[in-house]
Amino acid sequence: MFAHPLKESSPHKSIIFYRDFQEYTGGHQKVADYFAHLKSTSDFNPAIVFASNSRWDKSNPWFPECQHQSHDYSPDNYDYAFLAGMDWQMYLSSSYSKNQPVINLIQHVRHADPTQPMHRYLSERAIRICVSPEVAAAISATGKVNGPVVTIANGIDIPALQPQLKQYDVFIFGPKNPHLAAELNTKFTQQGINVLCVSDWMPREKLLLMLASSRIAVMLPNPTEGFYLPALESMRYADITIVPDCVGNRSFCQNQKNCLIPEYNGPAVEAAVCEAMQFLQQPEQLNIFKRNCAATLEYHSLQRERTEFLALMAQVDELWLQR
Structure with missing residues (x-):
């Protein structure tokens, strides 16, 4: 099923992915979603190569289907290449065709930051898919982007859960800001609020159950994000979501409408909980x-994301010719 799909051996367009998987992240999940989008149609034949030390367990979205692949990462044997994050490093050090269309998924506003290692790849020619309008605006403002920029807002598949008893007044999700999470946990506990605070990563299934068991969810992102999918998960299960502004959530987080958006500091988040x-x-x-x-x-459904991506892929050759 995952044999080396040489371009001339199949009527379907082949596309190669690469991942160095060390732990589960939302970024890996989104690449897996795009891989699945291509697998859902007979028009494309996606393949993926992993770094030799990649982690293989249930946290890996490609486990176990893609665990035992033997082909090397040779982009020039494929019609297209799909890259995200630091995949460029592997791609540029491999054999590839200068005329090969590259689809580059951009998942964070930090690509626009000259101090970040992925910034230098903006000058490499690619068709760039940004996960939010904020990401597209950020990279376009650099003036360094080589190739078309399109926005496909992130979609997410949120499973249905059995109704849960709302046993927590406040749930704090703080792996990205454990210091503030601990500070808030202490203050809420002192106020007699029934609070559950999580500062370490956990399986997604457990996180969703905790959200479903909570009235108010305080979701603490990085200061900047490309999108921040956990806010959507919280909107699905908690009664009220509180999430500070992190740039990439501005297009879908609407203060006083679907969530509360305080300034990103302790007193402001406390006030939002009140x-x-x-x-x-x-x-x-x-x-x-x-x-x-x-x-x-x-x-923000995964189906809408899939439809938009496959529509783009149907015209990828024409897009590649745009200057």
Whole structure:
């Protein structure tokens, strides 16, 4: 199934992916989603190569299907290459055709930051798919982007769960900001609030159950993100989501409509929790809030993302010729 798909051996267009998988991240998951989008159609034949020391267990989205592949990373044997993050490093050190269309998934605004290692690859020719309008604006503003830039807002597949008892007043998700998470946990506990604080990464299934068991979810992103998918998961399961601005969430996080967006500091987040608690006492307003969340989630579906991506791939050769 994953034999070396040489260009001349198949009527379908072949496309090569590369991953160095050390731990589960949202970035890896999104690349896996794009791989699955291509697998869903008979028009493309995607293949993937992993770094030799990649981790293989249930945390890897390609496990076990892609674990035992033997072909080397030779992009010039494929019609297209799909790159994300630092995959450019491997691609440019391998054999590839100068005329090979490259699809580059851009998942963070930090690609626009000259101090970041991935910034230098903006000058490499590629068709760039940005996961949010904020990411597209950030890289375009550099004036260094070589090739077309398109935006396909992230989609997400959120599984249905059995209704959970709302046993926590406040859930704090803080692996990306453990210091603030601990500070908030201490203050809320002192106030007699039933709080659950998580500062370490955990399996997604466990996270979703915790969200579903909470009235208010405080989601702490990095100061800047390309999108921040956990906010959508929280909108699905918690009654009220609190998430500070992190740039990449501006297009789908709407203050007072589907979440609360405080400034990113302790006092502001504390005030937002107090506001959320008052919100919970207003059933009519809370129902409007939840309907807004449902509309946000409906738009950010994995199917919509797939449809937009496959439409792009149908014209990838024409896009590649654009200057």
